[in-house]
Amino acid sequence: MDREIRITAEPVDGARCRFLTSEPLLDGARRFASAEAAVGSPLAEALFAIEGISEVLVSGGTVTVTKTGNTPWQVTGKEVGAAIRRALASGAALVAPATAGTAAEDEALYTRVADLFEAEINPAVARHGGFVELLDVQDGVVMLRMGGGCQGCGMADVTLRQGIERALRQQVPEIAGVVDVTDHSAGSNPYVTASKK
Amino acid sequence: MGPGPRLLLLLPSTTYRAAAFVEAARRLDVELTVVSDHRSVFATREPASLATFDFSNPDRAAEQAAAFAARHPVAAVAGVDDDTVVLAAAIARALGLRHNPVEAARAARSKHRQRVLLRDAGCPVPAFRLHRLDQDPRAFAANVPYPVVVKPLCLAASRGVIRADGPADLVAAHAILREILAAPDVATQGEDARHYLIEQYVPGPEFALEGVLDGGRLRVLALFDKPDPLDGPYFEETIYVTPSRLDGAAQRELAECAERAALALGLVTGPVHVELRRNAGGPWLIELGARSIGGRCGAVLRFGAGAAEMSLEELLLRHALGLPVPTWERASGAAGVMMIPVPAAGVLRAVKGVDAARAVPGVDDVVVTAHPGQTLVPPPRGAQYPGFIFARGASPAGVESALRAAHRCLTFDVSSGGD
Numbered sequence: 001m002d003r004e005i006r007i008t009a010e011p012v013d014g015a016r017c018r019f020l021t022s023e024p025l026l027d028g029a030r031r032f033a034s035a036e037a038a039v040g041s042p043l044a045e046a047l048f049a050i051e052g053i054s055e056v057l058v059s060g061g062t063v064t065v066t067k068t069g070n071t072p073w074q075v076t077g078k079e080v081g082a083a084i085r086r087a088l089a090s091g092a093a094l095v096a097p098a099t100a101g102t103a104a105e106d107e108a109l110y111t112r113v114a115d116l117f118e119a120e121i122n123p124a125v126a127r128h129g130g131f132v133e134l135l136d137v138q139d140g141v142v143m144l145r146m147g148g149g150c151q152g153c154g155m156a157d158v159t160l161r162q163g164i165e166r167a168l169r170q171q172v173p174e175i176a177g178v179v180d181v182t183d184h185s186a187g188s189n190p191y192v193t194a195s196k197k
Numbered sequence: 198m199g200p201g202p203r204l205l206l207l208l209p210s211t212t213y214r215a216a217a218f219v220e221a222a223r224r225l226d227v228e229l230t231v232v233s234d235h236r237s238v239f240a241t242r243e244p245a246s247l248a249t250f251d252f253s254n255p256d257r258a259a260e261q262a263a264a265f266a267a268r269h270p271v272a273a274v275a276g277v278d279d280d281t282v283v284l285a286a287a288i289a290r291a292l293g294l295r296h297n298p299v300e301a302a303r304a305a306r307s308k309h310r311q312r313v314l315l316r317d318a319g320c321p322v323p324a325f326r327l328h329r330l331d332q333d334p335r336a337f338a339a340n341v342p343y344p345v346v347v348k349p350l351c352l353a354a355s356r357g358v359i360r361a362d363g364p365a366d367l368v369a370a371h372a373i374l375r376e377i378l379a380a381p382d383v384a385t386q387g388e389d390a391r392h393y394l395i396e397q398y399v400p401g402p403e404f405a406l407e408g409v410l411d412g413g414r415l416r417v418l419a420l421f422d423k424p425d426p427l428d429g430p431y432f433e434e435t436i437y438v439t440p441s442r443l444d445g446a447a448q449r450e451l452a453e454c455a456e457r458a459a460l461a462l463g464l465v466t467g468p469v470h471v472e473l474r475r476n477a478g479g480p481w482l483i484e485l486g487a488r489s490i491g492g493r494c495g496a497v498l499r500f501g502a503g504a505a506e507m508s509l510e511e512l513l514l515r516h517a518l519g520l521p522v523p524t525w526e527r528a529s530g531a532a533g534v535m536m537i538p539v540p541a542a543g544v545l546r547a548v549k550g551v552d553a554a555r556a557v558p559g560v561d562d563v564v565v566t567a568h569p570g571q572t573l574v575p576p577p578r579g580a581q582y583p584g585f586i587f588a589r590g591a592s593p594a595g596v597e598s599a600l601r602a603a604h605r606c607l608t609f610d611v612s613s614g615g616d
Contacts, residue, residue, distance in 0.1 A: 007552075011562050070503060072589065073561065074558075124242070125238055154212060154213065154215055157216035157219050158215050158219055159238070159239065161223065162243060162246040162247050166246055167239070187568055188569050190568060193211070193571065193581075
């Protein structure tokens with residue numbers, strides 16, 4: 001009997017959408033910034049075959065997809081969901097390891113970012129019951145996941161952009177960006193809960 | 198090239214809108230300082246990017262802003278909700294920035310002052326009377342011209358707003374209001390928590406107008422129909438759909454009423470969110486806020502097309518900063534949002550059917566903002582929606598149908614016990 005694969009789409013904004021799958025996709029995280037970079041990774045190849053897809057980030061059971069153009073997620077999301085299902089159903093490895101050259105540079109960045117997380121970022125957010133997990137650095141992009149009091153917190157984006165990202169850009173100026181792959185809707189104990197109309 | 202202009206963005210820690218405004222500011226390449234009422238854990242590390250002001254005292258906040266601006270020059274200040282209306286005006290005055298006069302902001306923020314000014318300016322507002330909360334309503338209940346609406350002065354999201362059709366209703370509504378206004382989060386509101394309004398109930402469909410005042414002229418960004426009747430006894434908001442299905446003349450009438458009211462309060466710039474009713478007597482102004490649409494509802498409004506499409510928040514920040522606004526035209530088609538009604542009082546355990554709701558044709562997104570373990574409080578005592586549904590389509594009727602169909606897919610597992 002075919003197994004049921006559940007996929008939930010969570011648009012972040014007009015350009016980005018997270019797809020949460022009921023099955024793990026990758027142990028770790030991998031980012032693809034172009035169709036060329038996706039070659040050899042069947043899931044990413046399938047997603048880049050969809051018109052307008054410009055970036056794919058696979059992390060654990062989450063795929064974060066960035067698109068250009070005006071096609072609503074309501075339409076693109078169905079194509080993305082179908083591509084993920086097909087890739088999972090194939091049983092093949094979904095994502096290839098990162099290439100060695102880039103990986104070496106990212107590895108060095110990872111170490112510096114991890115040091116900053118340990119020395120400053122996590123001690124700071126711990127004061128509000130939160131933590132930030134460094135998932136990976138790929139092509140200079142830092143991928144992280146927030147938890148505890150940060151997960152689902154109404155001010156999580158402020159903490160990320162005005163605190164964490166600024167600290168990273170000062171201490172590790174080589175980074176190309178910061179991507180949050182947190183499923184904030186699953187946060188059960190956010191530090192601040194939105195309440196105003 | 199030097200850094201862009203610095204924007205002070207006033208974000209109460211309980212706002213739903215932090216991400217939308219922060220992302221909009223990032224798109225504009227401005228130097229952003231987020232100012233909040235609660236200190237960020239990174240405030241010491243990033244003093245130019247994260248500041249903490251006293252949101253309960255606009256004069257004190259203005260002093261804090263002046264001290265901040267002496268170190269980091271500020272080009273504009275923007276608030277995001279009712280709580281920041283007066284603060285933003287006071288800070289702008291202290292820094293010599295373009296904004297609404299403080300007195301106009303205070304009038305917009307005070308339900309009573311607003312009504313007095315609008316009535317005196319000849320704007321069509323329901324008859325009203327201010328009462329002290331400690332006055333026994335049985336002393337005057339027999340003389341009230343029913344039906345009426347009991348309204349607190351200091352709450353949002355229809356919290357504490359109750360219709361009364363007779364003396365017994367009024368006494369009961371007063372008792373509920375006393376209980377709400379004694380809550381710790383409200384009692385700090387001072388005199389506003391010790392008074393309330395009794396206002397004539399105005400029958401008829403309700404509308405919400407979203408606009409921007411630009412040099413004293415109202416630009417209408419969207420007029421929303423509220424297809425669910427708001428007849429009471431409580432006034433929980435549910436569906437907003439734009440464009441309105443009213444004819445053009447009726448829409449202009451509502452817009453003229455809103456503009457006249459804004460100018461009567463002395464507002465000249467920035468967002469306005471206006472609640473109006475309309476019946477055989479014409480338009481009635483129910484509430485006017487010097488802020489944009491609340492909650493997550495702003496996501497329903499997009500402007501322009503193609504690569505230049507922008508969010509409501511980006512449009513508002515562009516206006517606040519004096520940057521060019523490429524277009525004031527809403528993206529084509531109909532759009533709507535449902536503020537998901539609180540299904541029951543109790544502790545939320547789970548929400549089921551979200552995938553099915555998202556799969557409804559026309560539905561853009563379903564956002565559950567309540568978290569498992571959160572206590573849900575229905576109206577009139579509560580002020581938090583468990584989530585929002587967004588839809589787009591060719592027609593307002595189609596959008597409304599999609600919102601209702603998606604809502605029917607959702608099941609809320611709420612336990613009433615305090616386990």
